[in-house]
Amino acid sequence: EAQVTQNPRYLITVTGKKLTVTCSQNMNHEYMSWYRQDPGLGLRQIYYSMNVEVTDKGDVPEGYKVSRKEKRNFPLILESPSPNQTSLYFCASSLGGRDTGELFFGEGSRLTVL
């Protein structure tokens, strides 16, 4: 089954404790992206990757890191989480190019930073 898998789905952590949210897709997609969803703000792009070893900042990259060492994986790293990073996070992937906007989304990871 074609899917984007995120882990963990739910996480409560404390300020400053490094964490990683993993994302994996099994569709051989070139494009992957991370979004955060906050009430009234819709989805805002954090980082995206157009291919292996190619990443770029989205609209809200501060406080986040990503890497794309393999095509299927695109982990999101919070080196020193803060309460303002409490949010619902989505990983998404697509074929890329003209089909970039045809995104397949994971089920989301709800993060709470105390």
Added chain:
Amino acid sequence: AQSVTQPDIHITVSEGASLELRCNYSYGATPYLFWYVQSPGQGLQLLLKYFSGDTLVQGIKGFEAEFKRSQSSFNLRKPSVHWSDAAEYFCAVGAGYSSASKIIFGSGTRLSIRP
């Protein structure tokens, strides 16, 4: 700067009634436009897309949308809604140097269905 505006935060319609959700975009070139739906507790699912050509596009679940360049709009429609259509709907525009590397989402419209 590219942007997407969904002016309606929350809409309630009766089951069986018609639906129109509004979306306005700001983009310098011909945009790539999308509508996504998010059911409670789920990720987003693509409903339909517009790249070029026919300005009326058909999507899944009986939805359609019409691109109107003169109005910078891409409104979503459905002739008769079902209770299962209750969800949040997001309009999105493809932007960036490749016309697709950056996808910008609107803030969403929550749809409730009155029995």
